[in-house]
Amino acid sequence: MNTGKFTLLFALICLTxxxxxxxxxxxxxxxxxxxxxxxxxxxDVGSKGVKLSIIEMKKNAASTGAFKSxxxxxxxxxxxxxxxxxxxxxxxxxxxxxxxxxxxxxxNSSRIFAVVSSGIKGQAEKENKNDWxxxxxxxxxxxxxxxxxxxxxxxGMEEAxxxxxxxxxxxxxYNTFLIDIGSGNTxxxxxxxxxxxxxxxxxLNWGTKTISNATxxxxxxxxxxxxxxxxxxRVLAGEPDEEIVYAVNESGAYNMNDNFAISGxxxxxxxxxxxxxxxxxxxxxxxxxxxxxxxxxxxxxxxSLSAENIARSIQDSTIDKxxxxxETQRVHKVFDQKALMAGTGLLIKIVRQFEGTMEKKNFFxxxxxxxxxxxxxxxxxxxx
Amino acid sequence: xxxxxxxxxLYSSIxxxxxxxxxxxxxGYQLYFGNIIxxxxxxxxxxxxxxxxxxxxxxxxxxxxxxxxxxxxxxGGIILENKNAQAMLGEMNKLRxxxxxxxxxxxxxxxxxxxxxxxxxxxxxxxxxQNLYTNVDSENKRLQRLIGQLxxxxxxxxxxxxxxxxxxxxxxxKTNTAVAAAMHLYAITIHNSTEEETNASDxxxxxxxxxxxxxFPANSGGxxxxxxxxxxxxxxxxxxxxxxxxxxxxxxxxxxxxxYFEDSGDEKPLNFSLxxxxxxxxxxxLQVWYNGVLIGxxxxxLT
Numbered sequence: 002m003n004t005g006k007f008t009l010l011f012a013l014i015c016l017t018x019x020x021x022x023x024x025x026x027x028x029x030x031x032x033x034x035x036x037x038x039x040x041x042x043x044x045d046v047g048s049k050g051v052k053l054s055i056i057e058m059k060k061n062a063a064s065t066g067a068f069k070s071x072x073x074x075x076x077x078x079x080x081x082x083x084x085x086x087x088x089x090x091x092x093x094x095x096x097x098x099x100x101x102x103x104x105x106x107x108x109n110s111s112r113i114f115a116v117v118s119s120g121i122k123g124q125a126e127k128e129n130k131n132d133w134x135x136x137x138x139x140x141x142x143x144x145x146x147x148x149x150x151x152x153x154x155x156x157g158m159e160e161a162x163x164x165x166x167x168x169x170x171x172x173x174x175y176n177t178f179l180i181d182i183g184s185g186n187t188x189x190x191x192x193x194x195x196x197x198x199x200x201x202x203x204x205l206n207w208g209t210k211t212i213s214n215a216t217x218x219x220x221x222x223x224x225x226x227x228x229x230x231x232x233x234x235r236v237l238a239g240e241p242d243e244e245i246v247y248a249v250n251e252s253g254a255y256n257m258n259d260n261f262a263i264s265g266x267x268x269x270x271x272x273x274x275x276x277x278x279x280x281x282x283x284x285x286x287x288x289x290x291x292x293x294x295x296x297x298x299x300x301x302x303x304x305s306l307s308a309e310n311i312a313r314s315i316q317d318s319t320i321d322k323x324x325x326x327x328e329t330q331r332v333h334k335v336f337d338q339k340a341l342m343a344g345t346g347l348l349i350k351i352v353r354q355f356e357g358t359m360e361k362k363n364f365f366x367x368x369x370x371x372x373x374x375x376x377x378x379x380x381x382x383x384x385x
Numbered sequence: 386x387x388x389x390x391x392x393x394x395l396y397s398s399i400x401x402x403x404x405x406x407x408x409x410x411x412x413g414y415q416l417y418f419g420n421i422i423x424x425x426x427x428x429x430x431x432x433x434x435x436x437x438x439x440x441x442x443x444x445x446x447x448x449x450x451x452x453x454x455x456x457x458x459x460x461g462g463i464i465l466e467n468k469n470a471q472a473m474l475g476e477m478n479k480l481r482x483x484x485x486x487x488x489x490x491x492x493x494x495x496x497x498x499x500x501x502x503x504x505x506x507x508x509x510x511x512x513x514x515q516n517l518y519t520n521v522d523s524e525n526k527r528l529q530r531l532i533g534q535l536x537x538x539x540x541x542x543x544x545x546x547x548x549x550x551x552x553x554x555x556x557x558x559k560t561n562t563a564v565a566a567a568m569h570l571y572a573i574t575i576h577n578s579t580e581e582e583t584n585a586s587d588x589x590x591x592x593x594x595x596x597x598x599x600x601f602p603a604n605s606g607g608x609x610x611x612x613x614x615x616x617x618x619x620x621x622x623x624x625x626x627x628x629x630x631x632x633x634x635x636x637x638x639x640x641x642x643x644x645y646f647e648d649s650g651d652e653k654p655l656n657f658s659l660x661x662x663x664x665x666x667x668x669x670x671l672q673v674w675y676n677g678v679l680i681g682x683x684x685x686x687l688t
Contacts, residue, residue, distance in 0.1 A: 279629070279630065285625070286626075286628075286629040365626065
């Protein structure tokens with residue numbers, strides 16, 4: 002059986018499974034208040050896998066930054082190893098996720114956007130494998146029977162620019178510095194002089210995982226939490242501190258912005274644990290002092306951050322406690338106590354640079370930053 | 386002969402069956418429609434009973450509130466020397482008259498909801514008045530203590546200075562006498578690019594509010610938290626970027642909007658507007674909070 006036929010067969014099997022489970026999906030994952038007419042899908046082919054994001058665009062999305070992440074799922078395929086099996090796995094995932102968006106979420110083809118991320122482009126250029134991207138795009142078009150289907154390649158700068166446009170509402174567009182704390186690095190930027198074509202970039206070679214790894218390395222035989230906290234302080238006071246101070250000064254962000262929005266996994270985790278009342282909000286405001294208290298709580302009173310204890314602290318009966326419990330449990334699955342401490346430590350280091358004594362700045366934690374680019378891409382490409 | 390017998394039995398059975406079916410139908414009809422009529426009658430009776438009992442219970446709450454007001458006025462001569470308290474008492478007396486008229490009306494359909502709202506407003510003003518009294522009273526006691534200290538110090542001719550510093554309560558740092566006045570909350574619809582007020586939830590495109598802040602601590606500023614509660618009890622949120630939480634004595638609360646207010650001596654209205662995805666039918670409540678204390682509220686019904 003050749004690759005094409007295999008792919009088609011695999012896609013058909015996946016589609017059958019998807020359609021079979023589709024009814025359950027539509028009933029269980031789509032609450033009644035979600036309007037299908039406002040749903041969009043973005044498929045991102047990344048270096049390590051293919052990710053599907055379903056978002057609901059709210060009324061006046063551009064002016065209020067209101068979109069809601071409905072579903073976020075990914076399949077690991079490792080495209081950048083450029084082997085026939087990784088190619089097939091990527092194509093299958095791309096095709097299947099496309100049909101999930103179309104059949105399960107009933108999203109029209111014109112509202113499904115697929116892109117290839119900058120990581121793949123860079124690696125393909127390095128290894129002279131650009132034709133693999135072209136072949137992937139052609140095979141995808143053939144599989145879904147859409148000869149005109151676009152599979153655009155977006156670079157890092159474009160992704161950051163789109164994230165800013167998608168996450169930050171129009172009213173705050175030219176005075177907001179958006180920082181994405183990833184696992185391996187931290188990047189972000191802001192628009193200068195009312196120009197959304199280019200972003201003043203900000204880049205740090207430190208992320209939550211690199212800070213955590215550097216701390217682990219210093220632990221030696223004493224693996225206690227007290228020692229972890231002590232070593233974390235030393236790691237943060239070293240190279241990351243120098244790099245953060247330099248990058249912030251170089252960006253000129255302090256003087257040019259009133260709002261500082263932080264996205265990434267640690268921002269989502271901190272927002273969920275610190276402000277459970279705002280479970281339905283994709284963005285929550287925070288203060289530097291709240292963050293410092295949160296850091297102390299992580300070390301000294303970690304049990305107070307369990308899903309049950311957080312839900313118990315909610316007094317307002319109109320707030321969905323089940324949703325709080327579920328999201329808090331998700332946070333604890335992604336981050337353990339030490340990872341939360343490392344991420345929060347980095348967050349505090351960065352925010353401290355913008356916490357002015359003379360001028361009051363506004364800080365926000367962005368929970369769904371990973372799908373921000375889609376809403377901007379939708380606005381840019383969707384036909385009314 | 387035998388066949389004839391069978392035929393007659395068969396015909397009789399059919400006739401009996403038909404008669405039974407008709408009777409069953411009649412019984413069913415009577416049962417079904419009889420119930421509806423009975424339910425309607427019961428409904429009318431219970432409505433009037435409920436209306437009367439609601440009026441009685443409102444009257445009781447009203448009586449108890451007015452007794453508390455009178456007790457405060459008679460028990461605390463100090464209040465009457467305070468200009469803010471005098472103004473507040475004037476507003477309360479007006480409210481008392483309005484409520485009394487509403488509760489006296491015996492005809493059905495008198496809007497008890499309005500009476501209920503006005504009683505709530507009266508109770509809220511009483512809370513502020515009591516707060517004001519407590520502040521005046523505690524300030525008076527503090528000054529008396531201070532005078533006592535000074536007299537004692539003078540008697541002993543001590544050279545050590547008396548500590549005149551007075552520690553503010555750590556919770557607020559400021560005396561909370563601020564009141565939100567002239568509060569308005571209304572829905573807006575847009576016809577031919579012109580904004581018009583509406584009471585219809587399906588026409589509403591945004592909700593607008595305005596109010597004045599009175600008795601704000603002089604030459605100071607602070608955050609005013611605005612909470613708009615929807616008929617389902619949830620806080621109305623325009624954009625996640627504009628909302629957040631604040632602390633009150635009742636615990637953390639979510640605000641719809643935060644405004645910074647600075648006392649500049651001029652009375653300027655504070656305005657805000659919110660554009661939710663949809664408007665529900667029912668009562669919308671605007672609450673204004675300062676320093677974790679509710680300083681005013683009003684409601685608006687959308688049909």
